[in-house]
Amino acid sequence: MQVSKRFLALLEQQLAQFTDRPDLLALVVYVAVPEPGGQPSLVAIGHWPQSLALSERTGQDRTVPAETGRRWLALRDDTMLLGALRVDADRWPWPNSLSERLEATARCLTEALRLDLEQQRLGRELSDRDDQLRLLLHQLRNPLAALRTFGQLLRRRLDGDARNLPLVDSLLGEQRQISRYVEAIDHLTEAPALISSERSNPPLLLPAGLSQGESESLEQILRPLLERAAATANLQGRSWNAPNDLPSWHGDASALGEIVANLLENAFRYSRSGGAIGLHCQAGEQLELSIWDSGPLIPSEEREQIFAKGVRGSNGAALPGSGLGLALARDLARELGGNLELVVPASRLDPELPEAGNAFVLRLPLPNAS
Structure with missing residues (x-):
């Protein structure tokens, strides 16, 4: 599961506010990634202090004694686990002032992560709809070209037929008008999306x-x-x-x-x-x-x-x-x-x-x- 650069910037800002707490040893933020078996795994995406070693960021370290205040605060949207905030302190229980600040940070990160994931979902939906619209426009050109071809052949056969030629000319005029509408819609799809997301290109399949x-x-x-x-x-x-x-x-x-x-x-x-x-x-x-x-x-x-x-x-x-x-x-x-x-x-x-x-x-x- 990817998170946006904006969320990572907010995350860094939230963790940096604890530089005045000498009783904190480390803070690590994880995001929950779905696994094939159904149980999510936690992947570290941010930490404080910056000098924290990589092994500590993955949660595999043994540098913090068991008797210290290592605790986990869940980042949960209703029943869905979005991630977790790991807190390593030099004592347990935490002082009330530290506990309140950590809980407020966890709530802020939960809401920001929820919005970030929702934005990515909407971005994917917009991208899929844009792809399907482009495909429909692309495929629409084939029958339009066929209509033009048959209409021009019919006009050639009716050359000199004053009664029927105007009908054929009208049909060709309508075909040209539809083609202009198609091109206008195609230009609209070139506008940049308001919401974007990084993703691999899926197969191009028909709607x-x-x-x-x-x-x-x-x-x-x-x-x-x-x-x-x-x-x-x-x-x-x-x-x-x-x-x-x-x-x-x-x-x-x-x-x-x-x-x-x-x-x-x-x-x-x-x-x-x-x-x-x-x-x-x-x-x-x-x-x-x-x-x-x-x-x-x-x-x-x-x-x-x-x-x-x-x-x-x-x-x-x-x-x-x-x-x-x-x-x-x-x-x-x-x-x-x-x-x-x-x-x-x-x-x-x-x-x-x-x-x-x-x-x-x-x-x-x-x-x-x-």
Whole structure:
């Protein structure tokens, strides 16, 4: 359990007020850390005097005779033990003046520690909500891009149709407006949080509302994504290569759909303009889906870094993006029991694929695999 620098500053100030008490030998403050067995352990976080040895700070010393006034004051929030104040004095019982001051210090540290831990909890909740909001905004761009693509194709087919063209123009205008709202919300999330906390980055997983775990066939999951990819390729004037047949596979429709959608979006956004893109699919001991492009090759020093949260490759640095897509896709793949990796060049997967292309390979266990 970590405590903030502000709490440590208050702790030092509280302990320093006892320099006028020659009958005190040492003061040590501990914080309770939960253990797997359920019983908390005490970890020292502050002490007085500053010359106190490390072994004394951990409570393992034997320098204070048993007959002296070593006592413990619990730092407790209702029934929850937050920590303890260890007092080493040269006598017991303590004088009333010392006892009152120590009890007041214990109450002050208890309240400060309670507030500090509560602030950290709120900070974690705010961080989680901010991450989920960023993920939702990131994922919202995919269907918005598809709406724009289908709308532009429809407008091209209706060229000269004075009756229906205004309707298509209105739809495209609404799509642009929604995109502006999305960008505005995205800018709001860039504001610094009022409450922060130090923590390791958790996996990027979809919010519960988007991750229902519904099982569908591979064909059901990929059909709308392949149609979207074909439309995008048509609009961009590039070749799209879809598999003729898909293996028999059932799995988490939401997670697999999000993974493939992100990989396709990246391929169309960051690959060479006009270059071919495709999906390579095979099933042996596991399901293997590969989204490949025709280049440019991702630099070797970036091939693992781009899977980290917020990291973007140099090939797409000038293009809009958040650096969340690949991190989300890999985390979802691992949640499904598989993995996502980059294979360069794409021809390593199949000699017919481009020698100068990238391939993001998703490998998932088969439903009947142990």
